[in-house]
Amino acid sequence: MKLSDYVIDCIKQQGVSHVFEFIGGAIVHLLDSVSFRDDIDCISVRHEQAGAFAAEAYARMNGKLGVAMATSGPGALNLLTGIGSCYFDSVPCLFITGQVNTYEYKFERPVRQIGFQETDIVSVAKPLTKYAAMVTEPDQIRYELEKAIYLAQNGRPGPVLLDIPMNLQRAQIEPETLVSFFDSEEYKELSKDSELNEPVISKIISMLGEAKRPLILAGGGVRVSNSTEQLSKFIGKTGIPMVSSLMGLDVISHDNPLYSGLIGSYGNRYSNLILANCDLLLILGSRLDSRQTGTRPDTFGRGAQKIHVDIDYNELNSKVEATLAVKANLSEFLEKMNYELERSEFNRPDINEWLELIERLKALYPTYSFKPEGNEIEPNRFMELLSSKSEQFGAICLDVGQHQMWASQSFKLSKNQRLLNSGGMGAMGFALPAAIGTSLSNGDETLVIAGDGGFQLNIQELDTIVRLNLPIKIVVMNNSSLGMVRQFQDLYFEGRQQSTVNPNPSFIDIVKAYAVPAFQMNTMDEVHQLEQFLNTVGPAFIEVKLEKKTEVHPKLVVNRPIEDMYPYLDREELKKIMLIDLVDEMDIPT
Numbered sequence: 040m041k042l043s044d045y046v047i048d049c050i051k052q053q054g055v056s057h058v059f060e061f062i063g064g065a066i067v068h069l070l071d072s073v074s075f076r077d078d079i080d081c082i083s084v085r086h087e088q089a090g091a092f093a094a095e096a097y098a099r100m101n102g103k104l105g106v107a108m109a110t111s112g113p114g115a116l117n118l119l120t121g122i123g124s125c126y127f128d129s130v131p132c133l134f135i136t137g138q139v140n141t142y143e144y145k146f147e148r149p150v151r152q153i154g155f156q157e158t159d160i161v162s163v164a165k166p167l168t169k170y171a172a173m174v175t176e177p178d179q180i181r182y183e184l185e186k187a188i189y190l191a192q193n194g195r196p197g198p199v200l201l202d203i204p205m206n207l208q209r210a211q212i213e214p215e216t217l218v219s220f221f222d223s224e225e226y227k228e229l230s231k232d233s234e235l236n237e238p239v240i241s242k243i244i245s246m247l248g249e250a251k252r253p254l255i256l257a258g259g260g261v262r263v264s265n266s267t268e269q270l271s272k273f274i275g276k277t278g279i280p281m282v283s284s285l286m287g288l289d290v291i292s293h294d295n296p297l298y299s300g301l302i303g304s305y306g307n308r309y310s311n312l313i314l315a316n317c318d319l320l321l322i323l324g325s326r327l328d329s330r331q332t333g334t335r336p337d338t339f340g341r342g343a344q345k346i347h348v349d350i351d352y353n354e355l356n357s358k359v360e361a362t363l364a365v366k367a368n369l370s371e372f373l374e375k376m377n378y379e380l381e382r383s384e385f386n387r388p389d390i391n392e393w394l395e396l397i398e399r400l401k402a403l404y405p406t407y408s409f410k411p412e413g414n415e416i417e418p419n420r421f422m423e424l425l426s427s428k429s430e431q432f433g434a435i436c437l438d439v440g441q442h443q444m445w446a447s448q449s450f451k452l453s454k455n456q457r458l459l460n461s462g463g464m465g466a467m468g469f470a471l472p473a474a475i476g477t478s479l480s481n482g483d484e485t486l487v488i489a490g491d492g493g494f495q496l497n498i499q500e501l502d503t504i505v506r507l508n509l510p511i512k513i514v515v516m517n518n519s520s521l522g523m524v525r526q527f528q529d530l531y532f533e534g535r536q537q538s539t540v541n542p543n544p545s546f547i548d549i550v551k552a553y554a555v556p557a558f559q560m561n562t563m564d565e566v567h568q569l570e571q572f573l574n575t576v577g578p579a580f581i582e583v584k585l586e587k588k589t590e591v592h593p594k595l596v597v598n599r600p601i602e603d604m605y606p607y608l609d610r611e612e613l614k615k616i617m618l619i620d621l622v623d624e625m626d627i628p629t
Contacts, residue, residue, distance in 0.1 A: 042177055043072040043208040046135070047079065049184045053104045057082050057097060057479045059090035061117075063110020065137025065156065068208035070108070082479065082507070085499040087114050089472035091121020092497070095130050096436065096459055096476030102265050104191060105132040105476065111139060112156030115202075116163065120466050123167040125198035127463025128286065129263045131191040132198045134168075136160050140206040141175060164200045173202040177210040181217035189220065189229070195351045196263055235367050240379050242363065243321075243346055248386065250319035250344075252393045252618070253279045256302065259286025259462060260324015260349060260369050267291070269373035270323070276380045278387045280397055282310045284325045285447055289458040293451040299397055303331040304595040305444040308604050309400040311595075314340055315602035316396070316618045322347040322361070324369050326354045328463075331601075335622070338600035342619035348372050400616070406448045408592045414562040416585055418442070418516060422449035424566070425488075425514065428573055432512070433483025434459060438470035438493035440523045442516040444591045446488050468496025474511045475503055484510040491517040491543050501553040504578050511578050513550075518585040519543055526590045540587070550580040559584065 046069060050058065059082045062070055073081050084090040090107040098105030105125075109118050115136040125132045138144065139154030152158075164171045170190045174183050180203075187199040220226050247253055261270055267290050274281060280297045283290065291298050300310035314320065320343040325331065327347075332339040336359050347361035348369060355364040365372065379385075411417040422445050429435070434457040435450065437443045443460065452458055459477065461469040470493065474485045494515050504511050525539035547557045558572040558581040572581040593604035600622045603613065614621060 040212055040214055041068075041072065042180055042210045042212050043068040044075075045180060045212060045214060046184065046203070046208075047072045047076065049181075049188070050106055050133070051076075051079050053188060054101065055104055055106050056080065057476075058106045058108060059084055059093045059097070059476065060108040061085070061087045061090055061110075061114060063114045063137065063156075065111040065114075065139065065205055066108050066135070066208075067137075068205065069135065069137065069203070082475070082503070084472065084475070084503050086497060087117035088120050088468065089475070089497045089500050089503070091118045091132075091134070092124065092466070092469050092472040093476035093479075094132050094134075095121055095125050095128075096473035097480045098125075098130050098132050098476075099262070099459060100434065100457065100477050100480035103131065104188065105130070106135070107132065108135045108137075110137045110156070111160070112158045115158060115160040119164065119167065120464065122164055122198045122200065124461055124464035124466055124469070126167045126169075128259060128461070129196045130198065131196040133188060133191055134164075134198060134200040136200065136202045137208070138173060138202045138204040141204045142206070144204065161200065161202050167198070168200050169197040171200040171202075173204070174207055175204070177207050177212050178217060180207070180212065181214070182220045182223070185220035186225070189226070193229075235365075235371060235375055239363070239365060240375055243365075243376070244379060244383065244385060246319060246344060246346065246363075247277060247279065247321070248388055250388060251390065252317045252343075253277075253319040253321070253388070253390065254299075254314060254317035254343075255279050255281040256284065256314065256320060256322045256325055257281055257287040257290045258284045258323060258325025261287055261290040264324065264350070264369040266324075266369045266373050269370060269377060272377050273373050273380075276377065276385065278390065279321070280313070280394065282314055284331050285460050286462045287325065288447055288460070289452055289456065292454040292456075294453065299401070301447055302601065304329075304333060305448065305591055306595075306601070307406045307448055308404040308593045309397075309406075311601040311604060312400050312404070312616055313397055315342070315600065316616075317343045319343055320345045322349075323373075324349055326351075327358045329358075332359060333595050333599060333601045334597050335600050338622050341600075406593070408445065408590055411563075414564045416560070416563055416583060418445040418585065418589060419449040420563070421583060422446050423451065424563075425569070426450040426452070428569065429486055431484050431573075432486040433457065433481050434474075434477045435486045435488060436470040436473040436477060437461075438487070438489035439465050439467045440490035440493055440521070441518070441526070441589065441591050442488055442490045444523075445516070450488075467493035469493070471497045471500045471504075471513070474513075475500060475507075475509060478509045478511055479507075484512065487511060487513040489513065489515050490522065491515055491519060491546070492521045494546070495543075498549065501550060501555060501578075505553050505555060508577055510576075512573065512575075513555075513578070513580045514583060515546060515580070516583050516585060517543065517546070518589045519587050522589060523591070526594075529590075530596070546580070546582050555580050557581070
């Protein structure tokens, strides 16, 4: 059997039906092996970075594995941003790169390069992967594939990379003689089950029962561990309200009365106030980075006991000290919690006063970037309008920038709708290729929300969308600037807008050149443009024109606790809201 055929067989056995790639000489054998099959397709993108983002979204939607391939040298290097995105956001992806023949590779020789486009991608990618290796002997292929895929999917998931030289791809192998990773001591050591301590479960249930103002903070780990159903069951049993991190926004329907918004630097003001006032915080699968806690992690949830559950031991007590830190797979944790709640006939604590306060805060502090005059488009109101007309979309893919925060603050997700953000990497250019992976994974209509800056980074993928006739709708929020950084410059650099305000091309003309129907919305009165856009069959594009000055509000400023967002509330007003002491102003560095 040809080794490249064996590789494609293994990929198909993982339930993968699409491989994202940009062809080059060093992967021709692998892609030729796909060409003979009718159960797996090559999706030819226009840039390798787009292929990596598409594979990431594909994996996030199917919960199993995404696959992207690239040729050696520049092709492999172009995958790196997407590989890093998978690593930071814990997405299981297999990246396969072609390499020059082993007899052309330098190995330990002190030269820069021997073969054309030869590049040591394994060394470059190692810090951004769970596992990266070059396969140097044909009989290693089964072991390396099984090991890579296992590591990608188990523990804290993440990307893996296999570099396969051309002479190995075309080699003949005997599959039944190949050594399996699953027979190895290495596998036995890696697969040891971690056991949740039963007394810990009982202790947590006891703490929940005693709390007067309990709150759940759901992070991306809920999605990564496929625990959304268990979380919904847990919330139903306990009646505890929930806020989310950016990566946890789609773990529950926003129609659920216990859902209480987004926390963090660009969170909803009411959500940050809720978290600041809780007396017990159950943190599920969130790494508590500074975009959640602010730059004063010592003030984060300071009036609460904190229970932090995460599969990665290194994330526990690394930024915020927990009262109780639990290393566990969230799926297993929530399953055991729900079982114990049923078995012990858990009596819900009386938290009606707490729930009433939450509703008051939601009503008092609705989120908007500014108070509009007349028919001016205010981004948060637009996101509410858009979400009210977007039930047909199985997923919404956000790019990175101001639009991402407006959508994360105000787009109301209905049941089973997915929201895909580029979290840890925060890569502009993510949304368009992510929508390709999403659409191919679930077959549903997909919505892209991008800014005028990020849209242009992978704009070439309009061709892929049109070529495949994918049902992807693209919204570009255009304020003619790289608005997130421009807002930062206005706040901290006396308004010097170096490199952030540049004229844009005509997006309408560009998308029409790709044969995509195009619409434009200049005021909130032009809802008919939005409706025509949404009702178009197949791909479509709409440009939403904003004022250049448009900003994201509220926003957490450096060295403030998360409840003290800009524009600042009057200190007396904040004192009345807070059930715990304020951080003394003298304690806040200026």
